[in-house]
Amino acid sequence: MQVMNAEWTTTEETAARKAFDIAYKREIGALIDSVRHRASSVNEIDDMWRLHDFLSIKRHEVDGRYDYQLSMLVFVFAGLVKDGWLSIDELEGLSTDKISKIAALASM
Amino acid sequence: MQVMNAEWTTTEETAARKAFDIAYKREIGALIDSVRHRASSVNEIDDMWRLHDFLSIKRHEVDGRYDYQLSMLVFVFAGLVKDGWLSIDELEGLSTDKISKIAALASM
Numbered sequence: 001m002q003v004m005n006a007e008w009t010t011t012e013e014t015a016a017r018k019a020f021d022i023a024y025k026r027e028i029g030a031l032i033d034s035v036r037h038r039a040s041s042v043n044e045i046d047d048m049w050r051l052h053d054f055l056s057i058k059r060h061e062v063d064g065r066y067d068y069q070l071s072m073l074v075f076v077f078a079g080l081v082k083d084g085w086l087s088i089d090e091l092e093g094l095s096t097d098k099i100s101k102i103a104a105l106a107s108m
Numbered sequence: 109m110q111v112m113n114a115e116w117t118t119t120e121e122t123a124a125r126k127a128f129d130i131a132y133k134r135e136i137g138a139l140i141d142s143v144r145h146r147a148s149s150v151n152e153i154d155d156m157w158r159l160h161d162f163l164s165i166k167r168h169e170v171d172g173r174y175d176y177q178l179s180m181l182v183f184v185f186a187g188l189v190k191d192g193w194l195s196i197d198e199l200e201g202l203s204t205d206k207i208s209k210i211a212a213l214a215s216m
Contacts, residue, residue, distance in 0.1 A: 039147025055160040
């Protein structure tokens with residue numbers, strides 16, 4: 001896909017890093033709230049292992065998603081927009097071509 | 109070891125099951141309290157992954173320990189006494205021979 005080999009200007013890299021950090025902080029914050037809430041509802045062993053399963057899945061997702069590599073960033077941003085952790089507006093500073101591709105991928 | 113092949117009378121089996129259930133309920137109760145406490149202190153991502161690691165270890169320990177098999181029960185009880193989840197007094201109903209062996213193993 002064309003955008004995978006696209007050049008990133010310094011301005012774009014700065015904007016990308018900022019958007020990436022916003023999404024990361026937002027998703028992790030929501031995850032911490034969710035873990036606290038789930039933990040407060042743990043009343044028996046099955047609840048505890050469900051919390052463990054939930055953390056296993058989220059750790060895998062977060063580790064996979066927040067691996068900052070320019071070559072994959074369009075796809076990462078598309079996933080973040082799709083899942084509601086980032087809005088298209090927050091990608092301001094990226095080229096219109098990249099933003100269009102991210103929006104298109106996010107809507108798939 | 110002699111005790112591994114020891115016979116269990118019906119009275120002993122009843123006493124063993126009761127002691128096993130007491131320890132299980134006690135350890136799981138303490139674990140739930142600990143998980144709730146740890147979860148309430150989660151403020152950042154590293155705290156969350158530490159909670160995940162803690163749950164992984166405890167799940168492995170609990171699954172291994174609370175596998176009720178008569179042939180292994182002397183060793184299971186020794187571990188439970190050693191770790192403070194059961195007192196020797198709570199094994200009342202078992203033969204003095206088994207209780208002596210459990211106490212000896214627990215003190216190793």
